[in-house]
Amino acid sequence: MKFPRTKTLLLTAAVCAALAACGGGDDDGESSPTTPVAPTLANCLGIAAGVKYTMTDPEGGTSDGVQMVDEPFEGVTRGAMVSLEDATALRTSAMYWxxxxxxxxxxxxxxxxxAGVAETKVVHSDGFLLPLGLQAGQAATMSYVDTxxxxxxxNAGQTQAIARQETWTFEGFEALTLGGHAFTNACRIRVVEAGNTTDGPSTLWFAQGFGVIRFRHxxxxxxxxxxxxxxxxxAVPLEL
Incomplete structure (x- = not known):
C-alpha cells in the first residue's frame, strides 16, 4: 500500500416490541442490562465525508490538509481520503476504500x-481485502495486482501490472490525543510488503471517520x- 475509507455499515439488531417476542423476560417486566459492544477493526476504518484536518509535514514544512469525501472512482462512488498540499485545495493524492x-x-x-492534475492512477485487484474479523495480534496476508x-x-497512456503481497498485522487498539481530540480506540496496523528490500515496515493508525491519523515509515x-x-x-460532521 503506497499510502495508500469507507463509510462503515453499522449492523444493528432489531429491537423487540415486547419481551415475549424475544423469547421471554422477567415476570416483573424489568429488562436485563445490555452488554457494551467491544470495539472491532471495523470501528476504525469508516469514512465520514466532510471531516477535514491537517497533518504535520514529514519534512518539517507547513502542515498538509486532509479531507474525507465521497466521489467516483472506477465508475462507482466510494469513500476517499484526499491529501492536500500545504492545506490548500491542491490535491496531492486520493485513496479509496x-x-x-x-x-x-x-x-x-x-x-x-x-499543479493538481491527475498524473497516475493505481487500481488494486480484488485480492486487496482486509478481513474485519482480525483480532489484536492477528495478521492477514493479501496478494493483489496493481494496474x-x-x-x-x-508517459501518458502507458499501463503496467505489478504483483504485490502485503501482510497487515492488527497490533491492537490505542488511545491517542491529537489536535486536541481524544481518539479512544484507534487501530494500530503494521504493514510489511513482501520482496521490498528498500523499505521496512510501516505503521498506520486508523480512526473512525478520519482515516489515517498517524503514520510511520x-x-x-x-x-x-x-x-x-x-x-x-x-471540520467534523455533527454525527461524529
Missing amino acids: SEQSGGVRFWGFIRYDQ VSELSGS TDSAGQVVAESALDAIT
Missing part, C-alpha cells in the same frame, strides 16, 4: 502533479524515514 461483506476493500489511489496507468505527462534498517500525525481538526 469501502466496506464489503468480507472485509474492507482497498480500491486504489490517484496521484496528482504539482498502474499514467494519465498525464510524457521505516527503511530496511529499521530507521524512521517519514512520520506524520494529525495536528488540527478543521
Whole structure:
C-alpha cells in the first residue's frame, strides 16, 4: 500500500416490541442490562465525508490538509481520503476504500502533479481485502495486482501490472490525543510488503471517520524515514 475509507455499515439488531417476542423476560417486566459492544477493526476504518484536518509535514514544512469525501472512482462512488498540499485545495493524492461483506476493500489511489492534475492512477485487484474479523495480534496476508496507468505527462497512456503481497498485522487498539481530540480506540496496523528490500515496515493508525491519523515509515534498517500525525481538526460532521 503506497499510502495508500469507507463509510462503515453499522449492523444493528432489531429491537423487540415486547419481551415475549424475544423469547421471554422477567415476570416483573424489568429488562436485563445490555452488554457494551467491544470495539472491532471495523470501528476504525469508516469514512465520514466532510471531516477535514491537517497533518504535520514529514519534512518539517507547513502542515498538509486532509479531507474525507465521497466521489467516483472506477465508475462507482466510494469513500476517499484526499491529501492536500500545504492545506490548500491542491490535491496531492486520493485513496479509496469501502466496506464489503468480507472485509474492507482497498480500491486504489490517484496521484496528482504539482499543479493538481491527475498524473497516475493505481487500481488494486480484488485480492486487496482486509478481513474485519482480525483480532489484536492477528495478521492477514493479501496478494493483489496493481494496474498502474499514467494519465498525464510524457508517459501518458502507458499501463503496467505489478504483483504485490502485503501482510497487515492488527497490533491492537490505542488511545491517542491529537489536535486536541481524544481518539479512544484507534487501530494500530503494521504493514510489511513482501520482496521490498528498500523499505521496512510501516505503521498506520486508523480512526473512525478520519482515516489515517498517524503514520510511520521505516527503511530496511529499521530507521524512521517519514512520520506524520494529525495536528488540527478543521471540520467534523455533527454525527461524529
